[in-house]
Amino acid sequence: MEKTRTLPTLGTALEEGRMSSEVRRQQLIRVAISLFSKKGFRGTTTKEIAHAAGVTEAMIFRHFPTKDDLYSAILDYKANQLEFAQWLKELREHAERRDDEALFRAFFTKLVNYHCSDGDMIRLMLYSALEGHSLAQKFHDKRGNTIQKFLRDYILMRQREGAFHNLNVNAVVCSCFAMPTNHSMARNLFQFRNMEVPADEAIATFTQLLLSGLRQKPTSKKTSRKSSRKKSE
Amino acid sequence: MEKTRTLPTLGTALEEGRMSSEVRRQQLIRVAISLFSKKGFRGTTTKEIAHAAGVTEAMIFRHFPTKDDLYSAILDYKANQLEFAQWLKELREHAERRDDEALFRAFFTKLVNYHCSDGDMIRLMLYSALEGHSLAQKFHDKRGNTIQKFLRDYILMRQREGAFHNLNVNAVVCSCFAMPTNHSMARNLFQFRNMEVPADEAIATFTQLLLSGLRQKPTSKKTSRKSSRKKSE
DNA sequence: ATTATCTATAGATCTATAGATAATGC
DNA sequence: ATTATCTATAGATCTATAGATAATGC
Numbered sequence: 088m089e090k091t092r093t094l095p096t097l098g099t100a101l102e103e104g105r106m107s108s109e110v111r112r113q114q115l116i117r118v119a120i121s122l123f124s125k126k127g128f129r130g131t132t133t134k135e136i137a138h139a140a141g142v143t144e145a146m147i148f149r150h151f152p153t154k155d156d157l158y159s160a161i162l163d164y165k166a167n168q169l170e171f172a173q174w175l176k177e178l179r180e181h182a183e184r185r186d187d188e189a190l191f192r193a194f195f196t197k198l199v200n201y202h203c204s205d206g207d208m209i210r211l212m213l214y215s216a217l218e219g220h221s222l223a224q225k226f227h228d229k230r231g232n233t234i235q236k237f238l239r240d241y242i243l244m245r246q247r248e249g250a251f252h253n254l255n256v257n258a259v260v261c262s263c264f265a266m267p268t269n270h271s272m273a274r275n276l277f278q279f280r281n282m283e284v285p286a287d288e289a290i291a292t293f294t295q296l297l298l299s300g301l302r303q304k305p306t307s308k309k310t311s312r313k314s315s316r317k318k319s320e
Numbered sequence: 321m322e323k324t325r326t327l328p329t330l331g332t333a334l335e336e337g338r339m340s341s342e343v344r345r346q347q348l349i350r351v352a353i354s355l356f357s358k359k360g361f362r363g364t365t366t367k368e369i370a371h372a373a374g375v376t377e378a379m380i381f382r383h384f385p386t387k388d389d390l391y392s393a394i395l396d397y398k399a400n401q402l403e404f405a406q407w408l409k410e411l412r413e414h415a416e417r418r419d420d421e422a423l424f425r426a427f428f429t430k431l432v433n434y435h436c437s438d439g440d441m442i443r444l445m446l447y448s449a450l451e452g453h454s455l456a457q458k459f460h461d462k463r464g465n466t467i468q469k470f471l472r473d474y475i476l477m478r479q480r481e482g483a484f485h486n487l488n489v490n491a492v493v494c495s496c497f498a499m500p501t502n503h504s505m506a507r508n509l510f511q512f513r514n515m516e517v518p519a520d521e522a523i524a525t526f527t528q529l530l531l532s533g534l535r536q537k538p539t540s541k542k543t544s545r546k547s548s549r550k551k552s553e
Numbered sequence: 554a555t556t557a558t559c560t561a562t563a564g565a566t567c568t569a570t571a572g573a574t575a576a577t578g579c
Numbered sequence: 580a581t582t583a584t585c586t587a588t589a590g591a592t593c594t595a596t597a598g599a600t601a602a603t604g605c
Contacts, residue, residue, distance in 0.1 A: 105602055111557075111558095126451070126452075129362045130360075133595085143558070143559055145595085146559085148594080148595055148596075152595090153595080210450060213509075219359075223509075223510065255525045257516070258529075259529065261506060261522070262499050265502030268498070269498030269502060270498070276446075276456075277460060282468065282490050288488045289494070295533065296530070296534075299532050337576085338575090339583080341582080366568065366569085376586080377567095378570080380568095380569095381568080381570075382583080382584085386568080386569080387569090
């Protein structure tokens, strides 16, 4: 057994040797994100994180009192990566002009591209949700929820204006998130090599599918059932 | 500390005392499914399983050489619960008659209802996929893949027949699975209480949304982009 | 002098096993 | 007599801490 001192650090960067406290902290977070997203919170040991970062476990507990604190730190790190306000602003502008297509295209584009650029995120969120950690919930409260409400309100408005078919609005919003989310799950979770869809085609298809569905007048058949716009809080 | 002998067994049933080997085995599997789905494979200890089943850990290793073997046993258990062949048969009949609506409605109904009746399943599958266990992959190879190919082939056929708009077929199939899957994820993973959608409304909405989207003729705008039906293996 | 880092280790927990015990079936 | 079950425990691993060491900044 050799010392692990100068092992070829697996970590994310060529950062080696002694770092400032802040730099090391950031590195540990990045390494932890990578490992947690691959193997989950419980599936990743502090030893692995330390090794991947090129330090000993003691360093981790120096920066983060507990393993849980390290996990929490990831939320802040990730939350800061999002230009969330700007995203919402763009959607609002499209909504102002009643440009349904631009709005939904922008929504899908953002979500699909985000997940393409950050494959770890969806795994991290799913692990968090499954393991009952607060990360996913906090994220939803902070980000998803707002967008969700925005879409909901917009669709309800367009329904009142007669532009959209009276489908169950909650189910429609659910579908809006479902399509891009599932697209990235197929990429990052299950390896459906035979079903891969390039980002731009996915975006185009989702947009068209959704819009055609929403704009359609009630078909001749009895497909339209009881439409609902209840609980419009 | 008292003996755990006659503790009020937390397990799934009132099965107590000494069981036959087979009955105990089944009980352990059911208890394990419940716990694994709640806390994941690594997040669940053999001790917890044993306690929930009202036995000692030694019993678990009597029935299953390793913890992994217990996990694998779940696959067989779950796989046997599905009337998969019949499901496919029903879909084929609708396809025969080109009854698009009945076909997709049946597909959504099956998926939504299945997940409603078995909330553990989706969590189990997600954990399995995330943790890289074979369960999810095996399930997909065995079940999902067939349905996926069936839908794909049907949509391609309907496109050739001129009934469906030429959207990217992979993206459409992805959406078919996305909507009901996400619906049950919202229920069982994230507690979106404010967005709950009753099963029947979800089914109706998904069906209408998808069909309208597929049947629609290319809109006036330039939404239709490059349609693709490549890789038609 | 300050502080990032390491060594060494405690204490808890987890999977798994060996051998003893007791409930069932014949 | 058979076998389901328990007791007790090994050995590995995991989180976390205390105290020593060595690299940096002044």
